[in-house]
Amino acid sequence: TADLNADDPVPCLIADTSTSVPEAENVNIGELRAQLHHNLSSLFLKMQTVLHVSDMACQEIVDHLSEIFSLSQPLIKDTIKEILQQHHVSPTEAVLNDLVNAVNDTNIFVSATAKGEDLSSNKRRKTYFEKTFPVVKPVQYVLEPGRTVVYVPILQMIQEICKHTDILDRIKETKASQEGHYMSHKDGKYFQENTLLSSSELSLPLILYIDDLEIANPLGTSRKIHKLCSVYWMFADLPSKYRSALHVIQLAALCKVPDLHSCGYQRALSPLLQDLGCLEHDGVFIESLGQSVRGTVSVVVADNLAAHSLAGFVQSFRAGYVCRFCKATREEIQSSAVGDGEFTPRTKASHDHDLQDVLQGDGHSQFGVQRDCVLRESLQCFHTITGFPPDVLHDLFEGIVPVELALCIQEMIKLKYFTLEYLNKKIVTFPYQHADKTDKPHPIPKNFAGKKTIGGNGHENLTLLRLLPLMLGNMVPEEDCFWNVLMDLKEVVEVVLSPKFDEDSIQYLQTKIQDHRQILQEVFPEFRLLPKHHYLEHYPDLIRCFGPLVHLWTMRFEGKHRFFKRVIHDTQNFKNVLKTLATRHQHMVAYFLNTPSFFKPHQQITDVSSVLVSSLPEVAKVHIEQKTNSNMIYSTSRIIIDGTNFDAGMFVSVGQEGGLPQFSKIESILLVNNDVTFLCREHKSWYIEHLRSYELSPGNMTVHSLSELNDILPLCAYRVEGKTMAAPQKFMLRVYIATDIAVKVTLTGRPESVDDLIAILREKVKPRLDFEFTLQYEDADFNGQLSCLIDIQELPEKGTLKVVRSESDASSLASSDTEILPHVPVSECRKTWPDIFPVPTFSYEVKHVLEEGNIAHDRSGKTLKLSRAQKHNILESMASVIHGFKPYPSDRDVGMAAEALVKAHPCLKEPGSENGWYGWKISLKFKMGNYRTKLARSGCLEVSVNTGKRSKNNPDKDPPHSNIKRARRAEVNFLPNFPKGQNQASLEEMRLNILHEVEKSEKNLLLIDNLMQMTFSLRRQEIVQENPLLKDFL
Incomplete structure (x- = not known):
């Protein structure tokens, strides 16, 4: 990218792929x-x-x-x-x-x-x-007279690609994460068990993709004649941010589907299988390395039909053994869940045994196994059981989501919440923004109920599910059972799309999937679960095996089909169509291999303008002055970073409050010394459980760097009935810790992250650091003064760190978030966070169910399945008690409450979870967010004051946050209601009595203390609403 130094003329920031001309x-x-x-x-x-x-x-x-x-x-x-x-x-x-x-x-x-x-x-x-140009020519093989396959030699292709040094550099970027964390395929159990790929030597794991491609009009007379089977491949070690460009995906083979069915995979893919065997056994010589590097197929991604076909499983999903991950039948999945432990998982040994039975028998399938996989026959380091991950696109967005949307929409239309015409009008007229415009859904067809699906492609269905609460939420009553089915599904989708997992978040996913199955079968008892519902139940364990599944979905591979369809559209030539398509593709790849950089630039910026630093908000001036002495910098309204668009007007998630993400709106993008800074307006977020979305209200201006974001993917916010609403696509949580006590520790070396550093310190000085803390370091830029350690790169090679511990919860400065305390009678005091959390008594029904469940758990270890209403009662009661101690509890606080709940009622322990309560902790965080929203709407001053909104409770207030600074750590916006029976006049009279009493030589301290307590709410009102200066108190 171009140099963005403000001392230079305005740079040209459009990437130039041609070779520069010399002076x-x-x-x-x-x-x-x-x-x-x-x-x-x-x-x-x-x-x-x-x-x-x-x-x-x-x-x-x-x-x-x-x-x-x-x-x-x-x-x-x-x-x-x-x-x-x-x-x-x-x-x-x-x-x-x-x-x-x-x-x-x-x-x-x-x-x-x-x-x-x-x-x-x-x-x-x-x-x-x-x-x-570096063109690797495709080779055409004759399978039998009139039947051919076109193959692009994969070994030659690897050699040509690896001549581009930046490709090898990107491949080497992917490293395995620490144990218990899953960020890439290298963190999966199957990769780590592969002796070739997991060795310390450089290897080339490949992802294969296989799918049918219809290049003719799917409704025309030639639709089956020119249906092709396409095989693509990609380097598995390429980080996901580089996979968005379609030229990164390579072509391996093209064959007509009828020819494939006639000749079989073994003959059709024979050239590819031979080269893959050579790659695994002998390797391929990489010129830039001066050595041969071995590799093999790591996984094959495909839709379920193609995966079962290539893997050798039965290809019927209507009956029999429909799962390639376990030995469940279509009938068994209706009554039993994967979490029940009743299905026998498929293993390498059991699969090989079943395969032997097939080969030695009469050819009939055994437990769904029909034949061996041709890749398994040709490769020593590939196995059928470990090589075919599930596909999120076809399981969820083109499977479960459109079916359940049709199911629930049909019922809600029957209840006259809305009509199909109204819904379609909303879909068509909704003000889609940015990326949502590209993926906006189409109107739902009138015959959707008969088809039992709304149809649509995966992108459209994902957008519809995410934005449906903003379109229809106000039309549907709260706690409507059909609506809750969709909202539970929305939560499952958000977690599945997460690019990073740890054991806790995997367990949370398992809990959400179990909850969704339960409510789906309660609301629709006659509905027969799809095999894809069963596959979804395998996802938690499959994440442990393959890493985050979103990195292995077929979304981008299916996008590759567009290239070949476009070629046919342009050429209108179906003569020797396989050779035509493959040749044009190899020419396209050669063009990109000839460019200076095979990948898109890290940053792409256009429409840059210069701006005076003095014209920017104060927070931006302070930030810029730390980076440059120039009085002018560059600004833009749009930047593309690693293929992701950031536009002014978009929202990014930064930080958290009460365990839930906070959001900021991008006002402008500042460019200082090659660094990108987002000038944002902070927004207070209020979680709305009914919509599974966040209501946002604006606050102060702030600046953020890319590394501070909770998630790299920005999102759009929409105005819904006068409110700004945001619906994240992914599951996001981030936690902060408060501070007060210092301990000095000398370190050498640099961990990979601040979290890793904290974990190292805990281990080295335990049990002295058996508490929550953050770190500060001596900052040389500020004469050794302590600064909060946020970026591990700021850590000096050798230095002194200060460990900062949370204060006791009795202090008004202890909370890691703004303390917004609920209204209590003046006789009650604010309770400190207890050492042992007191689990409340629930409703009579729930109490009885828990008692019976605990008895059963003591006898057999069986856990309890709650109904949605029962779980709702538990969460509401727990949230009420938590709020009594701390309205904005920390992550540790909520964890203590969840742990106490499971300890008091062991039948609620989550099976398979290391601690048994992580899912409860996350559910409590969202319930607390919704609980605070309800309190604000009900008129509780200590909550509604922080919304900064004009309302029926505050009719004279200014517009949102015009005079309220958003509270940060160790700041408080506490505004309790007046004591019962008192008003402002009576409390003012008491305040004057205090002044009169303190002037006496013999003061009545007890009276003063009582009057101080009674008038506390009046004094807090002055602090919050009048913003007095600090000098007024000194």
Whole structure:
């Protein structure tokens, strides 16, 4: 990317993929001519393969431009003659003609496209491309007369790709995480058990993808004739942020589906299987490394039908053994869940045994196993059981989500909450923003109830599920059972899409999946679960096996299909269609391999403008002054970082409050010394459980760097009935800790993160650090003064750290968040957070169920399944008690409450969980967020004052947060209601009595103390509403 130093002129920030031209004084004319010729050929290649300009159109452009240049010769001749005459030179006609010819010769386009030259025709251009660019030609194999397969040699392709040094650098970026954390496929159990891929030596794990591709009109007469089977591949070690570009996905083979069915996988994929075997056994020589590197297929991603077909499982999902992860039948999954432990999981040993029974028997399938997988037969380090992960796209967004949306929408229409016409009008007129515009859903068809699905593609269904609460939430009563089915599904989707997991979040996912199955079967007892519902129940364990499943879904691979469909649309040539498509694809890859960088630039910025630092908000000035002395910087309204768009007006999640994420709106994007800073307006967030979304109200201006964001993916907020609402796509949580006590520790070396450093300190000095803390360090930039350690890169090589512990909860400064205390009678005192959390007594029904459940648990260890209403009662009661101690509890506080709940009622322990209560902790966090929202709406002053909104309880208030600073750690916006029977006048009279009493020589201290307690709410009102200066109290 271009240098963004403010002392330089405004930079050009659009990535240039061509080779730069040398300075005039250093020009070698021969090299320059060759380089310009190559640049022109690169332009032609880009036009044909990236911009999809047809061969005919490309030739038309060449011919017309050549004609224009030819007709321009008299103009050139006249211009040369005029210039020479101005210099008192009178050339002859022959000299003029020579000069014109010389000028024409310098025109690279004219000389390169002249008749008989390299770039003069489509055929010559193609020959030149294959001679000059790194084109790996596809090879066509005859399977039998009239049946062929086109294969792109994978070993040659790997060699060409790895000549690009930045590709190898990106492959080496992916490292395994610490134990119990799952961030990539390398953290999965199956990868770590692979002796080839998990060794310390460099290896090349590959992801294969297989799917059918319909290149003709799917509704036309040729729809089955030209249906292709496509096999793609990708380096598994490429970080997910580099996978968005479709040219990163490589083509392995193309074959017509009827030919594949006739000849089988073994014959159709034989060239690919041979090369993969060679890669696994001997490796491939990488020129830049000077050595051979081995590799193998790590996983095969595909939809369920293709996965079962290639893996050798039965391809019927209506009956029998429908799961490739366990030995469940279609009937058994209706009554039993994966978490019940009644299904036998498939293992390598059991699968090999079943396969032997098939091969030695009469050919009938055994437990759903029909035959061996051809990859298993050809590769030593690949196994069927460990090589086929589930696909989130087809299981959820093109499976469960459209079916359950149809199911619930149909029932809500019957209840007359809304009509189909109203819903479709909302879908069409909803003000989609940014990325949501691209993936906006289509109207639901009128016959959706008969089809039992709303249809649509995965992108559209994901957007509809996420935004449906904002479209229809106000039309549906709270606690409606059909609505709750969809909202539970929305929560499951958010967690599944998380790019990072630990054991706790995996357990939370398992809890949410179990809850969803329970409510779905309670509300729709006649509904038969799909096999995809069963696959979803395997997800928690499969994340442990494969890593985050969102990194292995087929979404981007299916996007690759568009390239081939576009080629057919442009060429309209179905003669030898396999060779045509493969050749055009390899030309496209060659174009990108010829560019200086195979990947998109880390940052792409356009429309940059300069801005005076003095014109920016104070918080931005302070931030910028720490980075540069310049009085001017650059600003933009849009930046693309690693393929993700950040636009002014978008929201990002930064920090947390009460265990739930907070959000900030991007006002502008500042560029200082190559650093990107988001100038944002903070927004207070209020979790609305009914909508599974957040209500936002604006606060102060702030600045944030990319590393501070809870999630790299920005989101859009929408105005719904006068409120700003945001619906995150992913599950997000972040926790802060408060501080007070210092301990010095000397460290050497640099951990990977601040969290890793904290874990190291706990281990080294335990049990002295058996409490929650953050770290401060001596900052050399501020003469050794202590600064909060947020970025591990700020840690000096050798230095002294200060360990900062939370104060006792009795202090008004102890909370890690704003303490917004509930209204209590003046006789009650604020209770400190207890050492042992007191679990409340629940409703009579829930109490009885828990007692019976605890008895059963003591006898057999069986856990209890609660109904939704019973769980709701437990969470509401727990939230009420937690709020009595601390309205904004820390992560540790909520964990204590959840632990106490499970300890008091062991039947509530979550099976499979290490601690048994993490799911309860997360549920309590969201319940607390919704509880605070309810209190604010009910008129509790100590809560509603923090919303900063004009309302019926505060009719004279200014607009949101116009005069209220958003409370941070160790700040308090505490505004209790007046004591019962008192008003402002009576409390003012008591305050005057206090002043009178303190002037006496013999003071009545007991009376003063009582009056101080009674008038506390009046004094807090003055603090919160009048914002007195600190000097007024000194």
